[in-house]
Amino acid sequence: MSAWRVQGLSLPGYSHMRSGLPCQDAHRHAILEKVKADGPVVVLAVADGAGSRSRSAEGAEMVVSLAVAAVEEALSEYVPADGEAWKELLCSSFQAVLTRFHDHATQLADGHGADDFATTLTVAVLSGEWLGIASLGDGFVVVRTEEPDGPAAAFHLVTQPPVVGEYSNQTVFVTSAGALESLYVCCIQDACVTGLMLSTDGLAQPALRWADGVPRRPNTSFAKGVLDFAEKSDADPRALAQLLLSDDVVRRNADDKTLLLAVRG
Amino acid sequence: MSYVPQDVPYSISPIDFSDGGTAQRLPVVLCLDTSSSMQGEPIEALNTELTGWSRILNNDLQLSSAVDVALVTFGAEGVRAWRGQQAIPSNSTESPFVPGERFTAPKLTAGGVTPMIEALRLAISHVRRYKESLRANGLQYYRPLIFLATDGAPTGPDGHVTSSWREILPELAADREEKRYLLYALGVGDLPPGATEVLASLAPGRNHVLAGLAFRELLQVLSASIDMLKKGKEEDPFAKIFPGQRPAGSP
Numbered sequence: 001m002s003a004w005r006v007q008g009l010s011l012p013g014y015s016h017m018r019s020g021l022p023c024q025d026a027h028r029h030a031i032l033e034k035v036k037a038d039g040p041v042v043v044l045a046v047a048d049g050a051g052s053r054s055r056s057a058e059g060a061e062m063v064v065s066l067a068v069a070a071v072e073e074a075l076s077e078y079v080p081a082d083g084e085a086w087k088e089l090l091c092s093s094f095q096a097v098l099t100r101f102h103d104h105a106t107q108l109a110d111g112h113g114a115d116d117f118a119t120t121l122t123v124a125v126l127s128g129e130w131l132g133i134a135s136l137g138d139g140f141v142v143v144r145t146e147e148p149d150g151p152a153a154a155f156h157l158v159t160q161p162p163v164v165g166e167y168s169n170q171t172v173f174v175t176s177a178g179a180l181e182s183l184y185v186c187c188i189q190d191a192c193v194t195g196l197m198l199s200t201d202g203l204a205q206p207a208l209r210w211a212d213g214v215p216r217r218p219n220t221s222f223a224k225g226v227l228d229f230a231e232k233s234d235a236d237p238r239a240l241a242q243l244l245l246s247d248d249v250v251r252r253n254a255d256d257k258t259l260l261l262a263v264r265g
Numbered sequence: 266m267s268y269v270p271q272d273v274p275y276s277i278s279p280i281d282f283s284d285g286g287t288a289q290r291l292p293v294v295l296c297l298d299t300s301s302s303m304q305g306e307p308i309e310a311l312n313t314e315l316t317g318w319s320r321i322l323n324n325d326l327q328l329s330s331a332v333d334v335a336l337v338t339f340g341a342e343g344v345r346a347w348r349g350q351q352a353i354p355s356n357s358t359e360s361p362f363v364p365g366e367r368f369t370a371p372k373l374t375a376g377g378v379t380p381m382i383e384a385l386r387l388a389i390s391h392v393r394r395y396k397e398s399l400r401a402n403g404l405q406y407y408r409p410l411i412f413l414a415t416d417g418a419p420t421g422p423d424g425h426v427t428s429s430w431r432e433i434l435p436e437l438a439a440d441r442e443e444k445r446y447l448l449y450a451l452g453v454g455d456l457p458p459g460a461t462e463v464l465a466s467l468a469p470g471r472n473h474v475l476a477g478l479a480f481r482e483l484l485q486v487l488s489a490s491i492d493m494l495k496k497g498k499e500e501d502p503f504a505k506i507f508p509g510q511r512p513a514g515s516p
C-alpha cells in the first residue's frame with residue numbers, strides 16, 4: 001500500500017471576517033514513521049472553537065496539538081491490532097487530552113474558567129488496514145473506499161448524532177461537563193480506505209446531503225472533488241481556499257471552515 | 266448550481282450542491298408602529314431606513330440566506346401583516362415570511378390609533394405557525410426574533426391609552442420561559458408618559474429607547490443575534506449591544 005499524503009486548511013468564515021473575529025477553527029496532523037506498525041501511522045485532528053467564547057481560537061489550536069501528541073504517545077507504547085484495542089487507545093487518548101486541556105486552559109485563564117477555551121475535537125487515525133475515529137461535538141469525517149478493479153469509489157459519513165432540541169444548534173465541547181460520556185468512537189478495518197476528509201460543522205451543509213433536517217450521507221461530488229484534487233501532485237492549495245470561500249459554500253454556512261484531507265499515493 | 270473554479274490552473278471538479286443542507290433559518294418579525302403620531306417626518310424616516318435595511322439585507326450573503334423576514338404594522342389600516350411589499354388581507358392564512366435575499370420594504374403610511382398588543386399577538390401567531398411549517402419541512406431554525414418598534418403607548422380603538430396591555434404579560438412570560446422567541450421592545454423618539462413602562466413590561470431586560478429611528482442598531486442586534494444564536498449561546502445579544510441590560514431570568 002502506498003503512503004498517505006495529507007493537506008489541510010482552516011479559514012475564517014464570512015461572519016467572522018465581517019465582525020473582525022479570528023478563525024476559531026484549527027487542524028493538525030502527524031505522519032508517524034517510528035511506531036511499530038505496518039507502515040507509517042497518520043493522525044489527523046480538527047477543532048472548532050466555540051463562537052461565543054473569548055479564547056476559543058487558542059482552545060482549538062491547543063486541543064489539536066494535544067490530541068496529536070496524545071495519540072502519538074499512546075502509539076509509541078503499542079499499536080493496537082484489533083478494534084477493541086483501537087477503541088481503548090482512542091478513549092484513553094481523549095481522556096488525556098481533556099485532562100491536559102483543562103490544566104493548560106485553567107492556567108492560561110488566570111482566574112477565569114477553562115470554558116473560555118471551549119472547542120470541539122474530531123480525531124482520525126489511519127494505521128495499515130485500520131481506521132479509528134473519535135469525536136466530541138459536531139465535527140464529521142467522510143471516508144472514501146475503493147476496491148481494486150472494483151466499481152467507482154464509495155463515500156461514507158461518520159458523524160455524531162445531532163443533539164436533540166427545538167433549536168438544535170447545541171453541541172458538546174471538550175470543556176462541557178461530562179464530555180467523555182458524549183465521546184463518539186468508531187473503528188473500521190478495511191484495506192480499501194483510500195481517502196479521508198475531516199471537517200468542522202462549517203461545511204456540514206455544503207459537503208453533506210440532508211433530509212428531514214439532519215445530514216444523512218456525504219455530498220459525493222464534494223468529497224470526490226476535494227479528494228481527487230488532493231491526489232494531484234501539482235494541486236494548487238489556493239483552489240481549496242477558493243472553494244471554501246465560494247458563494248455556493250458561504251450561502252449555506254457562514255461559519256469558519258476546515259478541511260483536512262488524507263489520500264493514498 | 267455548481268461551483269466552477271476560475272483562477273487557478275488545475276482545479277477541483279464541479280460540485281453539485283443541490284441536495285445540500287439549507288442554511289438554518291432565523292425567522293425575524295419587524296413589528297412597527299405606523300399610528301398617526303408617526304405622520305410626517307417619522308414615517309418618512311422609517312420608510313427610508315427600512316428600504317436601506319432591506320438592501321443591506323439583500324446584499325449580505327450570510328444574513329440573506331439564513332434570515333426570513335416578516336413585517337407587521339399597527340396604526341394605519343389597523344393591524345396588518347406584510348409579505349414584503351404586499352399587504353396580506355386580514356382573512357388570509359398566507360405566511361408573511363420572505364427569505365432575506367428577496368425581502369423588499371413596502372412604503373408605509375401613518376394614521377390611526379396604536380393597537381400595539383393586537384399587533385404583537387399577530388406577530389407571535391405568525392412565528393408559531395412559521396415554526397410549525399419549518400418543522401414540517403424538516404428545516405432547522407434559530408430562536409425567532411420579534412422586534413417591536415414604537416413611538417407611543419398601546420391604545421384602545423378610541424385612541425385612548427389603555428392598561429389592557431397587561432393582559433398579555435402572563436402569556437409573554439410563559440413564552441419566555443419556553444424560549445419560544447426573543448422579543449425586543451424598542452422605543453423611538455419622544456415617548457409619551459408611561460410608554461417606557463409598557464416596553465419594560467413587555468420585554469423585561471430587552472427594551473431600550475433609541476434616539477431617532479435607529480434601524481442601523483436594529484440590524485446590529487440582528488447580526489449579533491445570528492452569530493450568538495448559532496451555537497446555542499447562553500449570552501444575550503441584546504445585552505451586548507445595549508450594555509447594562511439584564512434580561513429577566515439571566516444570571
